[in-house]
Amino acid sequence: MRHRLAKQPDPKKEEPFMIRTPYSIQISDVILAENGMGILPIVYNPTATSHGISNKTVQISNSLLVGSTPNFDCSDVLTSSDPNIAATAQHRSRRPLTGGRSGISWPTFATGHNLAPVYPLAGLKNYNAISGLMTVTDTTFVNFRNVCSGEANVIFMTNPENEDLQHPIQVSRITLVGSAEDRKIFIHQPDVTKVTPSACVDMDCDAKKKSLLKDLDGSFLGQIGAVVPQSEYQWDGDTRDGLGDYRIPKVMLTRLNGSRIPVAEIAPNKGIIRDSSCVYMSSWRAYKCFGLNYEMLVIESLDSDTETRRLSPVAVLAKEDGYVDLLNGPSNHDLCSGYSCRKRVSLFHPIVATNKSYEVFFTSTSPQKLRLKLLNADNTKAVRVGIYYSNPQRLDVYVNNIYINPTNVNWKGSDYTLLAPTYQGQYMPQLSSTINGDNYFDKDYSTLYILVRGSTPVEIRTSPLIVIAFNIPAMTVDQFYGENLVKNLALFLNIPASKIRITKIIAEGSRRRKRAAGGLTVSVEISDPPVQQQDNTTTTNTTTTTNTTTSNSTGELSFSDFQQISQNLASAAISGSLSNYLNVTVGSLSVSDPVPSPSDPGWSQVASEVVNRTDPSTSSTGSYLATVSKLTVVQEPIAGLPGERLSQQPCVMAQDSNGNCVSVSTSSLSLTAMLQYSNGTIVNNGLEGNSTILFDSCWANYTDLVLKLPGSGYKLEFVLNQVSAQTRAFAAKSLPPPTTTATNTTTSSTNQSPPQPNVGDSAVATYSPFQALLVLAVTLMTINLLMSDQ
Structure with a gap:
């Protein structure tokens, strides 16, 4: 469904359009003059979290927009002293920085309603939508230039209230009358106040750095070309913007041998890829380019944790041209504050030049399900995208739910193998290929290369597996x-x-x-x-x-x-x-x-x-497994006082016949420790703590074993299947010698017989030789005192 709005040319009726609707919009045959902002469209739904892609558009055609008429009175203005103006400040159209008027705002395609008028009419209270396009055709712009002692009328201006994403504009058959070159475009700089935990977190969001306008026939820019924003704004500049070399994912700057790649070597240029035809227009805060065809690429996580796990900053590297661009994605839109409210959908819209190759690096682990597409592009446009996977499983590529064979597949009946290349680049998807989703996984660089052609989405699905x-x-x-x-x-x-x-x-x-x-x-x-x-x-061709x-x-x-x-x-x-x-x-x-x-x-x-x-x-191909031939006690136990944890806990290693570490932890097998006397007799109830533990790789590391009994000559035996190992003998520490007086000793000796050492009897205390001599001396002293009293 579309909203179609039309006016008959009537100079006396010049109201602007602020439109908010869930439907596509058509505006035609209108005259808009001397408006703060002539047209500001907001289209919402479907939601980004539902991964819905629509073909919604804003179409403006056969219209006349006038910045200022010759009779415009510069002194005829309303000020904030007017209570009506003051009360409606958040709902009034934003002007160019020096004042003046604008013709058309960059469109906002959003996930949902922006909750106006409780919030600003032009604001955003939901994520940006995945898709959207504004077209302006057969339209005339008059007197967009400097006016009124420094004020400026601008034809196209970004919506300053939208920090997430402003979808592309395509123009054709445009007529310019009395309009200046430097007033065709104005792109706002990112709002640094949004770089907070409750919005964009620690880096500018993407809207003002991903605003693309394409001139399809040269009627607006002078020749066929595009306007691309200054995406590198404040790179290694104002630290509040959070942008610089230090935000590049480390894996992009690391060689296979682990050494560091200097940024100047791999990406001396920053921002959106450009060629020598690009000219920076300071008044636009953007580049005017004629040599490359630009499109917007969609990179979308389809994982269930798309809102809760941060992937950004995301680096998009045009390696052959030496350009790197960083993306942050949309801001948080939860109506709450604090760390628990930081939900941000993992949805990114880099601007790319077609017929080029790019590599994409996420700051954290790559999503298991990922979707790529070119926005608003036909099948003659293509890019090659390489996605780095730090922990790859089998990566399957689908287009319209149809499995796309890897370029190195070798079928044997219903089964297949993947051929290894005999030279570098042998199976790399070619930009000339007509197969959307052509793909090849480079094992050396853990990178899946995919040809993305046109606007039909390409889906990467991680298929879990184990390799033996x-x-x-x-x-x-x-x-x-x-x-x-x-x-x-x-x-x-x-x-x-x-x-x-x-x-x-x-x-x-x-x-x-x-x-x-x-x-x-x-x-x-x-x-x-x-x-x-x-x-x-x-409809699937049966031959494929x-x-x-x-x-x-x-x-x-x-x-x-x-x-x-x-x-x-x-x-x-x-x-x-x-x-x-x-x-x-x-x-x-x-x-x-x-x-x-x-x-x-x-x-x-x-x-x-x-x-x-x-x-x-x-790198290891997995956990090493073999028959465990022996258990080695690498760290012997050392006991403390009875009833206390061992001051040194035992550590046991599982090995094969060649002494290699066997990763027992891959299994569910555990290791059990048993307390024994030196003669091999098991000591019942003499050990506390976790005596049965799981392995960590080949290591069984005990942490809380307690020897409950005094004495010496104890051993620990460890058993795994039919393999066992024993520690050396160890003993509990002795109790400190008594500090009581002779009188107290006499009383104690008459009430309780001193225990006799008896190794092997877990119910009787054991004394060291020193303790035995001390007890004997105290006993003799007591006898002498008793005899002297008589």
């Missing part, structure tokens, strides 16, 4: 029956064989040798296969469906399923029984950690980890 690398004895690849391993592994794990794929077989030592002395490393991926879905509104998988009818693997699979594999490997189950000798294996979904409580811990770039050749 088995080390098996030497044999030729031809001798290895991969299908048997898959079949046996599926039976052992009780999952369909379709969820298991052998992704790589490497002969250790030399790939060219017929038989590798070190054996084979077989990499196996366990995951749900990509799901081919048919969109109801899309032969290389896609069918819908998974056996049920998807959940995070708990992956945890159970890892635990079962680990338990069997640690006990040494895995080889029997798989019918192939397994020397060792590694298992990657499963990643929880965004709705799982464990995701917040994963997502909060520091994002680092690591060299895949030196």
Whole structure:
């Protein structure tokens, strides 16, 4: 539905338009003269949090806008002394900085109503919408220039009340009469007072730095081109704006070996990508550019924590051109204050030049589900976007719910493998490709490269998986029956064989040798296969469906399923029984950690980890697992006084036959400590604290064991499956010697017999030799005193 507003040309009727509606707007055949702001449109819905994309527009056509007529009286003004003016200050149109009038405001496409008139009419009380476009055609602008001793009439001006996003404007067939070049555009600078925890947090929001205007035929700018804002405003300048090199995500400035990349080397230029045709217009606070075609790219998190987990600052790097731009996203709009109210949707709208390549880096862990699209662009426009993933699983790309094959896919019937490139860039999606969503994952740089063509959204879905690398004895690849391993592994794990794929077989030592002395490393991926879905509104060409998988009818693997699979594999490997189950000798294996979904409580811990770039050749492929052959007590226990915690707690390491650290923590197995006498007899009720604990990798670190009994000659025994280890003998500390007088000692001795040391009797106290001599001396003194009294 559209609102269509029209006026017959009538010089006596020149009211401006302030429109707020959930529908598209058409304004045509109107005359607007000498207005504070001629047209200010606000269109709301659908909500950004529902991820709804609409085709709503504001269309202005066949109209006449006049800044000032020749008879305009500069002294005829209303001042704030008028109570009507004072009372309506927040609802009146904002003027250019030096005063004057404006023709058309940049549009506001919002998630919801702005709650006016309780709040300002032009304000924003909800997130910006995902999509929106204003077009101005066949319209004449008259006398937009300097007037009235310093005042200025401006044709297009941003809405100063909107800090989140102001959607693009496209103009064509424009006529300018008596209007100055420096008064065509005015873009406000960000409101630094909004850089607070209750609004934009610690960095300018994006609206004033992402205001794009395109001239489609050259009638407005003099030739086909665009106006792009000064996105780098206050870069390393006023610290209140929170913008500078120090806000660039660290992973963008890190090489594979961990060394630092100087900013000047990778991104000497700041802001929106520009070429030599761009000229900075100081009066516009923007650039006038004619050499590049600019579009607005949408980057949207589809995760359930899109409002509660901050991804910004987001860096958009045009590496070949040396430009980096930073985005913060929308502000907080909760009607409350404090840290708990900081909800900000993870939605970003960088301005990009088409036919260029970009890399995107989030400050925190990349979303598991991400959506990309070019706003208001046809299929002739494309960009290549690389998204860095610090903890990649399998990344599946969909367009209209249709799975898009990676460029390096190699199909074998209904299964596939991903080919490794033989030279750099071999499988990189080409900008000339006509396939929206063409994609390739570069394992070396943990970056998924995607071709985004036109306005049809491209969706990246993280498919959880675990990767298992088995080390098996030497044999030729031809001798290895991969299908048997898959079949046996599926039976052992009780999952369909379709969820298991052998992704790589490497002969250790030399790939060219017929038989590798070190054996084979077989990499196996366990995951749900990509799901081919048919969109109801899309007709699929049958010739393109032969290389896609069918819908998974056996049920998807959940995070708990992956945890159970890892635990079962680990338990069997640690006990040494895995080889029997798989019918192939397994020397060792590694298992990657499963990643929880965004709705799982464990995701917040994963997502909060520091994002680092690591060299895949030196990083671990997962938790190392093998048969635990021995337990080593690395830290011996030292006891304190009876009833107190051990002053040094024991630490035990699980190892294989070669002394390697075995990651028992991948399983659900625990380690139990038992108190014994030196002769091996178990001491009942002699130990307190957590005697059974889980491992941390291969380490079992006790923290609160308490020896309840006095005495010496104690040992701790640790048992894991059939493997055990013992500590050296240790003793409780002795009690301090008595400080009582002889008289008190006599009384005590007559009321209670001194305990006799008896090692092995947990019910009787044990004395050291020194204590025994002391007791004997006190006893003799008591006897002498008694005899002397007689």
